[in-house]
Amino acid sequence: MKHQQRGVSLTSILFVSVILVLGGILMVQVLPTLLEFQAVRKAANSASAGGTPGEVRTIFDKAAQINDIRSIAGKDLVVTRENDRTIVAYAYNREIPLFGPAFLVIKYKGDTK
Numbered sequence: 657m658k659h660q661q662r663g664v665s666l667t668s669i670l671f672v673s674v675i676l677v678l679g680g681i682l683m684v685q686v687l688p689t690l691l692e693f694q695a696v697r698k699a700a701n702s703a704s705a706g707g708t709p710g711e712v713r714t715i716f717d718k719a720a721q722i723n724d725i726r727s728i729a730g731k732d733l734v735v736t737r738e739n740d741r742t743i744v745a746y747a748y749n750r751e752i753p754l755f756g757p758a759f760l761v762i763k764y765k766g767d768t769k
Contacts, residue, residue: 657667676704682754685735685760686752686760686762687760687766688759689727689750689752692724692725692726692727692750693764693766694764695719695720695723695724695725696720696725696728696743696746696748696757696764697766698719698723699715699716699719699720699725699732700716700744700746700766700767700768701768702715702719702735703715703716703730703733703744704742704743704744705717705742706742707727707742709735712733712735712742712744713730713731713733713735714730714732716729716730716733716744717729717730718735727748727750727764728746728748732746732748733745733746734746738769742768743767743768743769744768745766745767745768746764746765746766746767747763747764747765747766748764749761749762749763749764750762750764
């Protein structure tokens with residue numbers, strides 16, 4: 657009588673572990689960009705308290721210096737007024753090198769509406 661084997665093969669364990677390691681490496685590289693985006697959003701919200709576009713950009717640049725924001729500067733912000741409220745819009749791209757000529761491009765965009 658033949659007994660059927662049960663369990664997980666070594667090949668499947670290696671395959672799953674390689675996928676998990678590659679996913680982990682990717683997440684380790686993406687996580688700092690997500691944290692920076694949160695800092696940009698917070699800085700834009702605090703900068704929207706400024707009255708003029710110059711003040712908004714100055715407030716943003718000071719917050720960017722404190723929070724180590726390097727992807728965007730005050731000069732890149734689009735400042736508009738709607739119903740006596742200052743709206744700050746921003747958009748930027750982050751490139752994460754993967755391997756060789758391959759990059760992961762993440763586009764961040766937001767405003768203070």
